[in-house]
Amino acid sequence: MIKLNRKPKPKILIQNEKTWSSNLMAAIASHGGYSKIPKEKKEPLINHYKHKDIKSNLFESSRQKCAFCETKPGESGNIEVEHFAPKAIYPNLTFEWSNFLPCCRKCNGSKLDHDTVQEPIINPYNVDPEDFFDYQDIRITAKNNNAIGKLTIDTCGLNSVRLMEPRAKILISLNSYSQSLEDAITNYKNADTAAKKTIRKRKIAESLEIIEKFTQPTEVFSGYCKFYLKTCEPFNMAKKIIEE
Ligand SMILES: [Zn+2]
Numbered sequence: 001m002i003k004l005n006r007k008p009k010p011k012i013l014i015q016n017e018k019t020w021s022s023n024l025m026a027a028i029a030s031h032g033g034y035s036k037i038p039k040e041k042k043e044p045l046i047n048h049y050k051h052k053d054i055k056s057n058l059f060e061s062s063r064q065k066c067a068f069c070e071t072k073p074g075e076s077g078n079i080e081v082e083h084f085a086p087k088a089i090y091p092n093l094t095f096e097w098s099n100f101l102p103c104c105r106k107c108n109g110s111k112l113d114h115d116t117v118q119e120p121i122i123n124p125y126n127v128d129p130e131d132f133f134d135y136q137d138i139r140i141t142a143k144n145n146n147a148i149g150k151l152t153i154d155t156c157g158l159n160s161v162r163l164m165e166p167r168a169k170i171l172i173s174l175n176s177y178s179q180s181l182e183d184a185i186t187n188y189k190n191a192d193t194a195a196k197k198t199i200r201k202r203k204i205a206e207s208l209e210i211i212e213k214f215t216q217p218t219e220v221f222s223g224y225c226k227f228y229l230k231t232c233e234p235f236n237m238a239k240k241i242i243e244e
Contacts, residue, residue, distance in 0.1 A: 001122065001129035001140075001158075002223040004067060009097040010057045017095040020048045024094055034091045046094055049081055059102045063218045066104035067124050068111075068156045069163055070221050073104035080105060084123055086113040101125070110157040121152040135227045138167040170214070170221055174228050177211040182234040188241060204238050211235060 082103035142149030
């Protein structure tokens with residue numbers, strides 16, 4: 001999970017949120033509750049939040065990735081607009097821009113109607129997840145055992161096999177790139193002329209560029225990769241050499 005920055009509210013929402021919301025609230029009042037509105041009546045009342053302009057604006061801010069697990073569900077067509085505070089409990093927030101999160105179907109299904117108002121979990125638009133999560137091998141963990149981090153991991157299923165498998169693959173790649181970096185550093189240190197040193201320093205810079213690509217916000221699991229590199233010795237040594 002990484003920090004996300006919310007884009008300005010889309011025009012379609014500015015123009016219609018009041019009407020959409022009051023129509024929904026009127027139906028709730030006349031049927032005696034959100035869950036009591038018949039499905040065929042409820043769908044057309046709520047599905048405005050799936051408008052293409054809302055989706056594109058929202059998904060762009062997360063680079064088409066799930067806000068919770070950082071997979072790219074867009075590739076398989078499963079990215080959804082999720083209501084952070086569930087609309088079934090807080091229907092007044094059905095068209096609230098700040099309540100929308102881009103989410104994969106798996107995380108959305110796992111979170112379900114978890115009441116984030118009563119039992120808050122991490123919202124990456126509001127806080128920096130880096131302050132709440134660490135990783136241990138291929139598992140995400142709550143930094144210093146913090147309660148909100150733990151609850152987020154459990155609620156969204158962030159240590160399920162579907163996420164640990166790709167993390168394991170990335171870990172193998174990161175390991176092999178860090179090995180290359182280590183070799184490049186050794187070569188650099190063994191260079192016996194200034195010219196060789198310059199060339200070998202460039203090689204280090206090239207290897208760094210490759211490994212740092214994993215941490216770009218556009219990449220899947222970039223939070224995980226960032227954490228790995230923080231404690232990766234060859235990476236930190238290479239950075240120092242480049243800055244010399
Ligand atoms: Zn997800």
